[in-house]
Amino acid sequence: MIDRLSLLVHIAARHLLVRRRQTLVATSGVAVGVGFFLAVSALMVGSQNDFVRQLIDVAPHITISDELRSPPPQPGVQAMPDGAVELHGYKIRNEVRGLKDWQRILASVSAIPGAVGSPSLSGAVTLRMGGRDEPLGIVGIEPGIEAKVSNVADKLRYGRLEDLERVQGGLIIGEDMARRLGRSKGDIVAATSANGSTRSLRIVALVKKGNSQLGGSTGYMLLREAQSLLGRPFIINRIGIKLSDAYAAQDVAKGLEATYGYKAESWQERSADFLALLLTRNVIMYTVVSAILLVASFGIYTAVSNSVADKRRDIAILRSMGFSQGDLQLIFVMEGLALACIGILLGWCLGWGLMQVLGSLEFSVGGDPQHIPLDQSPRQYLVAAAASLAAGVVAAWLPARKASRVDPVDILRGAV
Amino acid sequence: MSEEPVLIAHHLRRELAGDPPPVLVADADLAIMPGKFTAIVGPSGCGKSSLLYLLGLIDRPTGGQLLLDGHDLLTLSGDERAQIRLEHFGFVFQFHFLLPEFSALENVMLPLRRLGRLSPRAMKDRAMALLGEVGLAEKAGKLPERLSGGERQRVAIARALANNPRLVLGDEPTGNLDSVNSARVVDMFRDLAHNQGRAVVCVTHDPAIAEKADIRVTMLDGRVTEVRDQTGATQSATSAT
Numbered sequence: 001m002i003d004r005l006s007l008l009v010h011i012a013a014r015h016l017l018v019r020r021r022q023t024l025v026a027t028s029g030v031a032v033g034v035g036f037f038l039a040v041s042a043l044m045v046g047s048q049n050d051f052v053r054q055l056i057d058v059a060p061h062i063t064i065s066d067e068l069r070s071p072p073p074q075p076g077v078q079a080m081p082d083g084a085v086e087l088h089g090y091k092i093r094n095e096v097r098g099l100k101d102w103q104r105i106l107a108s109v110s111a112i113p114g115a116v117g118s119p120s121l122s123g124a125v126t127l128r129m130g131g132r133d134e135p136l137g138i139v140g141i142e143p144g145i146e147a148k149v150s151n152v153a154d155k156l157r158y159g160r161l162e163d164l165e166r167v168q169g170g171l172i173i174g175e176d177m178a179r180r181l182g183r184s185k186g187d188i189v190a191a192t193s194a195n196g197s198t199r200s201l202r203i204v205a206l207v208k209k210g211n212s213q214l215g216g217s218t219g220y221m222l223l224r225e226a227q228s229l230l231g232r233p234f235i236i237n238r239i240g241i242k243l244s245d246a247y248a249a250q251d252v253a254k255g256l257e258a259t260y261g262y263k264a265e266s267w268q269e270r271s272a273d274f275l276a277l278l279l280t281r282n283v284i285m286y287t288v289v290s291a292i293l294l295v296a297s298f299g300i301y302t303a304v305s306n307s308v309a310d311k312r313r314d315i316a317i318l319r320s321m322g323f324s325q326g327d328l329q330l331i332f333v334m335e336g337l338a339l340a341c342i343g344i345l346l347g348w349c350l351g352w353g354l355m356q357v358l359g360s361l362e363f364s365v366g367g368d369p370q371h372i373p374l375d376q377s378p379r380q381y382l383v384a385a386a387a388s389l390a391a392g393v394v395a396a397w398l399p400a401r402k403a404s405r406v407d408p409v410d411i412l413r414g415a416v
Numbered sequence: 417m418s419e420e421p422v423l424i425a426h427h428l429r430r431e432l433a434g435d436p437p438p439v440l441v442a443d444a445d446l447a448i449m450p451g452k453f454t455a456i457v458g459p460s461g462c463g464k465s466s467l468l469y470l471l472g473l474i475d476r477p478t479g480g481q482l483l484l485d486g487h488d489l490l491t492l493s494g495d496e497r498a499q500i501r502l503e504h505f506g507f508v509f510q511f512h513f514l515l516p517e518f519s520a521l522e523n524v525m526l527p528l529r530r531l532g533r534l535s536p537r538a539m540k541d542r543a544m545a546l547l548g549e550v551g552l553a554e555k556a557g558k559l560p561e562r563l564s565g566g567e568r569q570r571v572a573i574a575r576a577l578a579n580n581p582r583l584v585l586g587d588e589p590t591g592n593l594d595s596v597n598s599a600r601v602v603d604m605f606r607d608l609a610h611n612q613g614r615a616v617v618c619v620t621h622d623p624a625i626a627e628k629a630d631i632r633v634t635m636l637d638g639r640v641t642e643v644r645d646q647t648g649a650t651q652s653a654t655s656a657t
Contacts, residue, residue, distance in 0.1 A: 003532040014517035317513040320474055321527050321575075322502025324495045409475045412509055412587070413465055 008327060011318075012334040015307050023339065026303035030343020030388055031350055033296030037289045037384045038351025039358065042374045044285045048278055050373035055271045057151045058214060060118070060240030061249040063270070064256060066099045067263045098235035105239055105260055112252065114244025118142065118149040121223060121237055123230040125191040128198075129181055136173065136191070137218045139238075140226025149242040152207065152214050158185045159205025164222045171201035172220040175209045195231040208368075290387065296343070297391035304336045305399040316408035325404035332403045336396020337389070344385045351384070421447035422485065422582055422615045423471060429479035430466055440466040442638040443480065450582065453609040453616045455629030463638040464619045465587055471617065472505055472585045473497045502531055506576030506584045510591035512568035514560040520547060520571045521556035527578040546574040550604070566597030573604060584608055586618040590625060602628055 016023045074087055099105065102119055109117035121140040126133045143161040147153040153161040157175065164170040171189070183189055185203050192198045201221070207214050227233050241256075243249055249266035257264040268275065308315070315328055355374055362369050425446040431437035441463045448454060448471070456464040469475040470482070473489060482489045484500065492500070501507075514523045524543040528534060534542065547553050550570035552563075560568055569589065576584055586605065590598035602625050609616040609630065618625065626632050627646075634642040 003529060007526070007529040007532075011515075014515075018517050313513060314515050317509075317515070318526075319498070320472070320501065320507045320509075321530070322498050322500075322505070322579075323530060324498040326495065327498075327530075409469050412469070412474070412513070 004327070005330075008331045009334055012331045012338060015311060015331075016335055016338060019303070019307060019310075022303045022306060023342075026299040026339045027343040027346060029296045029299030030340055030392065031346035033292045034344050034347020034384045034388055035350030035354060036292055037387075038347070038380055039354035040285065040289055041380050041383070042351075042355050042376055043358065043372065044281065045375035045377075045380065046373040048281070049375055051274070051278070055274060056246045056267050058211075059267065059270065060149045061243045061246050062241040062253045062256070062264055062266050064099065064105060064239040064241070064260070064262050064264045066097055066237040068261065069257075069263050098232065098237045099239065099262060101260070102236050102239060105256070105262075108256070108259070109239070109241050112243070115252075116145065116148045116242050118145040118240045118242075119223070119236040119238070120146065120240065121226050121230065121232065121235060123193065123226070123232070125193045125219075125229065127181060128190050128192055129183075134177065134181060135217065136177070138191075138221055138226050138230065139218060140221050140223040140230075140236075142223050146220075146240070149240045150214075152220065155208050155211045155214055156205045157208050161205070161220075163204040164220065167202055167204050169199060169201045169225060170204040170222065172205045172207060173203060174207045174211075174214075174216055174218070177217065177219075178203065178206050191229065193230050197229060197231060199229050293384070293387050293391055296388065297340075297395040300336045300339050300343075300392045301395035301398065303339060304332050304396045305402075307335055308332055308399045308403040311403075312406055312411055315403055315406045316411035319406070319408040320412060328406075329397075329400045329404040332400035333393065333396045336392050336400070339396075340389050340392025343392075344388050347384065347388070348381055351381070419450055420485075422450045423448040424483040424486075425467075425471060425480065426483070427480035428467070428470055428477050428482060430463075430470055430475065431478045439638050441470060441477070444470075444635075444640045446471075446633065446640060446643070448583065448615045448617055449631070450615045451609055451613045452630040453606050453628070454618070454631040454633060455626045456617065456619045456633045456635060457621065457623075457626045458635035460621070462635045464635045466638075467635065467640075468585055468587055468617065468619045472507060472583075473501050474507075502527060503579055504582050506579070506581035508569070508572050508576050508584070508586040508589040510588040512560065512565075512572045514568055514571055514575070516560055519557050519559055520552060520563065520574075523560070523571060524575045524578055527575065531579050543574070543578065546577055547571070550574045566593055566600070569593060569597065569601060570604075573601065577608070582614055584614050584616045586616070586620075588620055589618060590620065590622060598622070598625075 074090060076087065098121075106117045106119060109115050118141065120142075123138050125136050125138050127136050128134075141164075143164050147161050156172065159172070161172070164172065171191075178184055181189060183203055185206060188200050188202050190198055191201050221229070223236070227235060241252070243252060246267065250268050253264040253266035253269070256262075318328060319325075355376055358372055359374050359376075361372055363372075364370065425444055428441060428444040428446070429439070430441040431439050444467055446467075456467060458464045466475065470477050473482075477490065480490075484504065489497070489500065514520070515526070518526070521540070521543050524546055525539055528539040528542060544553060544556060547556050550573055552567055552570055552574070555563060555567060560571070563571065569592070573589075584605070589605070590601050593601060605616050605618060606628060608614045618629070620626060630645065630647050632642075632644045632646055633640055634644070
């Protein structure tokens with residue numbers, strides 16, 4: 001078996017070696033296909049991963065808020081769940097806003113290995129200066145814990161999250177808003193809450209531009225100062241949770257929501273629209289790169305097809321000698337396989353080179369130099385190779401089947 | 417000589433598709449004897465090559481029987497027929513049909529390697545010995561394009577003998593050779609039959625070769641009209657209906 005295979009490989013190799021030009025064209029076709037497949041998918045997957053990472057990092061993996069997805073069931077419905085009762089126009093009981101039992105929620109979050117929960121209180125204030133009002137969403141946080149849950153600490157300019165604890169009435173706002181207010185670090189702004197209390201706050205740090213989700217119209221304060229400014233002492237209305245595995249967020253969120261009844265939103269739910277967009281993007285990408293690989297396999301088809309046409313005499317003589325139809329088919333399939341393999345190796349080199357070039361490019365986002373995010377994982381190489389191999393085998397198999405069906409009689413008799 | 421025939425054709429028939437179907441070989445009866453040089457002669461288009469390809473399992477008959485050592489060959493699958501060709505048959509054609517990318521030695525080794533019963537070393541030794549027998553030992557490494565017509569045909573003969581076949585079939589093997597090379601090939605064929613005990617069957621239109629054959633089979637219009645044992649008297653005169 002091994003002997004037979006090595007003999008067939010030998011014959012296939014000789015065929016390719018005498019047809020160098022065709023061999024070269026076919027392999028470089030595959031190489032270009034594989035190379036650009038790698039470059040394009042590295043770009044697409046890289047930017048997607050980058051984007052998803054931002055989606056994940058921009059806020060906690062799960063946010064538990066004091067909202068309910070549906071109003072609490074009425075006592076009547078609770079007592080008789082199967083009763084054909086429909087209630088209209090009832091008055092919903094007034095409840096104190098905020099997460100009840102939030103310590104218990106925090107405790108059960110801490111029980112999940114690798115998970116951290118950060119309690120916070122958010123509310124609205126108005127920054128007033130020079131007759132102008134700027135609305136601002138205030139988030140009261142515990143800087144030490146919040147830093148573990150969100151990446152706001154990494155996005156600051158001029159200061160650090162811990163400065164909130166050091167400065168009485170410390171406030172962190174976005175760079176753009178600070179510019180609109182004509183204020184900078186160290187300056188004082190006046191904040192008025194909905195219940196009328198006003199306090200002077202000192203800006204201790206700014207959130208960098210380009211992080212609209214974090215710092216667009218949000219300001220950060222110490223939790224207890226926010227509680228007193230908003231007039232809601234000891235109340236928190238949000239728990240941000242960071243997990244060791246971001247992709248478990250959906251399941252964990254579902255569990256927490258089932259246990260406590262409060263809305264627990266995972267990052268997947270929060271970004272469902274973006275994720276759907278990414279899916280479309282992936283479909284487009286794989287359509288395009290598959291087309292590249294498919295076109296590359298046409299080269300293999302042509303090369304093997306020509307080889308079969310050229311070698312009809314050899315096919316006939318090998319058949320008369322006692323080579324089976326399967327032998328002949330295998331010879332030409334292996335020619336295609338060899339072309340594909342050489343092309344894939346060259347394509348890997350080409351793709352690697354393209355990635356190095358793309359990876360070395362630098363451009364600026366919000367004043368910070370950045371590199372194009374690339375996904376250089378071996379998975380891409382394997383996917384490209386597998387797809388080209390499959391296309392190559394099919395492309396070679398069609399003419400190879402023709403080779404095995406050559407009728408030796410006509411050729412041997414009416415030879416050239 | 418009471419030797420059994422190695423290959424027996426019984427009412428062997430080959431028709432092409434058509435209405436009425438053109439008949440290439442009509443009900444041929446023939447017994448191929450080991451140790452004999454059989455020549456099939458007849459005018460062009462009489463079906464002698466067609467008969468040879470049927471006997472050599474390259475073509476499939478549309479009727480009749482073909483027995484190798486008494487075993488029916490017509491029920492075999494394509495792969496089984498290929499295996500029998502590999503083990504028992506050696507072909508020499510009018511054109512040498514050497515693979516152009518392979519040296520003389522490599523060409524002779526092809527059937528050996530396909531059969532795969534010897535060690536690589538032994539295969540090479542056998543191929544060299546065969547090339548030596550046809551007087552081409554020193555040209556073993558040459559590509560076919562560097563050999564003369566006569567030399568190529570001798571390499572082809574060496575290749576046909578690679579797996580020590582019991583039947584050697586030739587289709588106008590001297591058709592492209594000058595008289596000197598032609599005579600040499602015919603002598604080889606006689607030697608294969610008489611001294612090595614193989615059954616040699618040769619299609620030819622060259623009367624000189626037909627003269628030297630032990631058995632002369634004459635065909636006309638797809639029929640075997642005469643089988644003459646030239647070592648003695650006429651064996652039989654077949655004229656099937």
